[in-house]
Amino acid sequence: xxxxxxxxxxxxxxDLTEEEVSILLSKIKYRKYLxxxxxxxxxxxxxxxxxxxxxxTKTFYVDAEGQEHIIMFSxxxxxxxxxxxxxxxxxxxxxxQCLEPTEVIQFSxxxxxxxxxxxxxxxxxxxxxxEKALVSSQKRIVRNFSLTAKxxxxxxxxxxxxIDQRIPQYMIASFLGITKEFxxxxxxxxxxxx
Amino acid sequence: xxxxxxxxxxxxxxDLTEEEVSILLSKIKYRKYLxxxxxxxxxxxxxxxxxxxxxxTKTFYVDAEGQEHIIMFSxxxxxxxxxxxxxxxxxxxxxxQCLEPTEVIQFSxxxxxxxxxxxxxxxxxxxxxxEKALVSSQKRIVRNFSLTAKxxxxxxxxxxxxIDQRIPQYMIASFLGITKEFxxxxxxxxxxxx
DNA sequence: CGAAAATTTGACATGACTCAACTGGAGTGG
DNA sequence: CCACTCCAGTTGAGTCATGTCAAATTTTCG
Numbered sequence: 125x126x127x128x129x130x131x132x133x134x135x136x137x138x139d140l141t142e143e144e145v146s147i148l149l150s151k152i153k154y155r156k157y158l159x160x161x162x163x164x165x166x167x168x169x170x171x172x173x174x175x176x177x178x179x180x181t182k183t184f185y186v187d188a189e190g191q192e193h194i195i196m197f198s199x200x201x202x203x204x205x206x207x208x209x210x211x212x213x214x215x216x217x218x219x220x221q222c223l224e225p226t227e228v229i230q231f232s233x234x235x236x237x238x239x240x241x242x243x244x245x246x247x248x249x250x251x252x253x254x255e256k257a258l259v260s261s262q263k264r265i266v267r268n269f270s271l272t273a274k275x276x277x278x279x280x281x282x283x284x285x286x287i288d289q290r291i292p293q294y295m296i297a298s299f300l301g302i303t304k305e306f307x308x309x310x311x312x313x314x315x316x317x318x
Numbered sequence: 319x320x321x322x323x324x325x326x327x328x329x330x331x332x333d334l335t336e337e338e339v340s341i342l343l344s345k346i347k348y349r350k351y352l353x354x355x356x357x358x359x360x361x362x363x364x365x366x367x368x369x370x371x372x373x374x375t376k377t378f379y380v381d382a383e384g385q386e387h388i389i390m391f392s393x394x395x396x397x398x399x400x401x402x403x404x405x406x407x408x409x410x411x412x413x414x415q416c417l418e419p420t421e422v423i424q425f426s427x428x429x430x431x432x433x434x435x436x437x438x439x440x441x442x443x444x445x446x447x448x449e450k451a452l453v454s455s456q457k458r459i460v461r462n463f464s465l466t467a468k469x470x471x472x473x474x475x476x477x478x479x480x481i482d483q484r485i486p487q488y489m490i491a492s493f494l495g496i497t498k499e500f501x502x503x504x505x506x507x508x509x510x511x512x
Numbered sequence: 513c514g515a516a517a518a519t520t521t522g523a524c525a526t527g528a529c530t531c532a533a534c535t536g537g538a539g540t541g542g
Numbered sequence: 543c544c545a546c547t548c549c550a551g552t553t554g555a556g557t558c559a560t561g562t563c564a565a566a567t568t569t570t571c572g
Contacts, residue, residue, distance in 0.1 A: 486517090486518065486519090487518075487519070488518070488519080499519090499520080501519095502519060502520050502521080503520085503521085505519095505520095506520075
């Protein structure tokens with residue numbers, strides 16, 4: 125299993141001894157998913173959080189009208205899970221589906237609690253990761269309030285240039301909270317403006 | 319200083335020994351603000367996170383057009399800070415202003431780091447608090463996408479019944495991401511429907 | 513009581529949605 | 543290699559949710 129990306133990621137936040145690394149590695153699982161497979165389904169309990177080694181996933185929920193709303197995309201070096209379901213071990217609100225063949229490293233809920241006992245530094249790692257995640261979640265709320273769909277699309281393209289080319293436009297529209305038709309109109313308008 | 323609300327809050331997440339409690343209390347500051355005073359101003363560094371004992375605050379930013387956007391309200395038993403500024407100790411994006419006379423207990427950035435060293439359990443407390451905060455931030459994003467302003471207003475009233483009556487309507491409109499005029503129209507429509 | 517602030521109301525403008533029709537690739541099978 | 547289908551993407555007409563602006567009304571508070 126290729127653990128280098130994970131260890132490299134962790135080293136940006138905390139330093140682990142060799143022993144701690146080996147404890148850590150003993151408690152995680154490597155897993156490969158095919159394109160289209162679900163890592164998590166709405167209604168199931170989210171039993172693990174996944175760190176992406178390669179590939180791409182979308183996190184979405186299906187509303188009462190059957191409409192799909194994409195909450196986030198995840199790529200290499202990102203985490204994905206339904207945090208609400210994970211921390212309370214109750215039914216998930218979201219689905220996580222692979223848009224490409226995807227390799228992940230998974231922390232299960234039980235192991236995670238053990239890990240925090242054995243390597244308290246990890247608690248710090250997760251605290252810091254959560255802080256960053258919360259900041260960017262808040263920024264997204266702010267952007268959704270004060271920017272038009274066009275501005276949000278431009279920011280998205282800047283922020284996730286690789287994702288923009290890898291996935292269908294209707295998913296990007298869903299992520300931005302607009303219809304595919306309207307995204308299409310935004311794009312043709314942007315071309316005219318140049 | 320009235321520390322009971324804080325200790326009571328903490329006890330929902332972790333158990334502290336008497337000694338830990340006294341270390342904790344030695345590192346925090348009690349502070350009273352008047353109505354209208356700022357706990358934090360856009361551009362300053364957020365040096366502390368504040369736990370509210372009483373009163374009410376709004377967190378907002380002023381955009382390029384001078385428009386005010388309210389990100390959140392905080393009341394008794396909630397935390398408030400500009401997390402992004404706090405964790406990186408850089409200029410804050412947001413203002414935090416007291417809408418009523420407000421009592422807080424403050425953790426300064428430096429003390430917080432010391433505290434985590436001396437009482438590692440606190441790291442767990444903050445991790446758990448952040449998890450919850452992230453979940454509710456994500457839920458808010460989802461709601462903003464899939465619900466109309468009217469539905470969001472009804473949820474707000476349900477979720478913060480006390481706030482709804484304490485503060486001017488134009489601030490609620492700002493929090494909901496709509497204009498005060500449109501909020502007014504929603505309310506008159508709700509009355510008609512009854 | 514009077515002034516300032518907050519709220520409401522109405523006319524009109526616009527961003528974004530819906531629905532339906534059309535275009536253009538990417539398979540697939542004969 | 544062509545005809546066919548299927549799916550993503552585009553385009554246009556009409557509509558709805560929400561915004562803007564200005565005026566009228568109500569509330570707050572010195």
